[in-house]
Amino acid sequence: MSNTGQISATSTLRKENYSVDLWIKLSQLRIGLESWKMQLQKMITSIDEFEQRILCVQSCDQRPEKEDDKNDTWKPTCKRAGQRIKKRLLEIVCDYDEKIRECTMVIDGMTLATHLSWNQIGYQNAQANLRIASDTKNDSSQMKSIALLTMVFLPATFVSSLFSMTFFNWYPQNGQGILSPYVWIYPVVTICITLVVVGIWYIFTKKCRVPSKDESIV
Incomplete structure (x- = not known):
């Protein structure tokens, strides 16, 4: 029986350690995903700034159209490339958001399960306390009965013992x-x-x- 109890206690401890490790790893994964998401958003912001600079250069450029067509063909190409990169980054951000939501859902589920477990333990403790209180009340009633019987018989016992001593010659x-x-x-x-x-x-x-x-x- 002792070996069985030790095995069950060890298995319970391993399950608790596994749950804690899983919670820590999921939290670290969510933090890492959020950090990468912030970096991607910064990259998207940089692409927007780059596009704004290209537009400013185009609006401020006063060269003839022919020369402009020959030398500035890279601007539309860069703009299209920036838009494609931005689109892909937005898709990656959406994927990261989905993964973050999944991590959050699992962590919230583990938190809810932990609260339910603690509530179950609290309920069991409350039931045990109620049983202990009921048993204590029964014991108290029995002790009162014993005390009452003692008070009833003790004076008579004392008087009979006192009068039965040889100090009295009747x-x-x-x-x-x-x-x-x-x-x-x-x-x-x-x-x-x-x-x-x-x-x-x-x-x-x-x-x-x-x-x-x-x-x-x-």
Whole structure:
């Protein structure tokens, strides 16, 4: 049974470690994808700025049309290439957004599962506390019954024990008293034994008492 318990505890610990590692890896993957997405967006912004510069150069150029056609054929080519690159970068950004959403969905699912597990554990703990409270209530009722029986029978037991002692002579003869002259021994011995027992109990409970957090801080 002990080996089975150890195996189950080990398997549970491995599952928890696997879940934690998976959550960490997914979080790192999402952060990496978001970083790459930001870099791609910066590249798209740079392409837009480059296109704006080409337009500015075209608008500011005052050369004749023939010479302009011969020397500036690279501008439309660069513009078309920039548009194709921008389109491809936007597609990659969309793919990254999809991957980021998938990572977020998995992480949120793991978070939800963790919350559900903790809620289940809390519910089980609450049920266990209710059972403990119910058992404690039953024990308290039984202790009250025992205390009531003790209070009922203890005076009678004490009186019967007291009157059965030889300190009392209920049938005295000539010159004898009912009460023995050695009756003082009973209260003296009783008080001494009571003090010793109470002192031992007090010392034992004081040594075994665990200090609370507030007392330990002070």
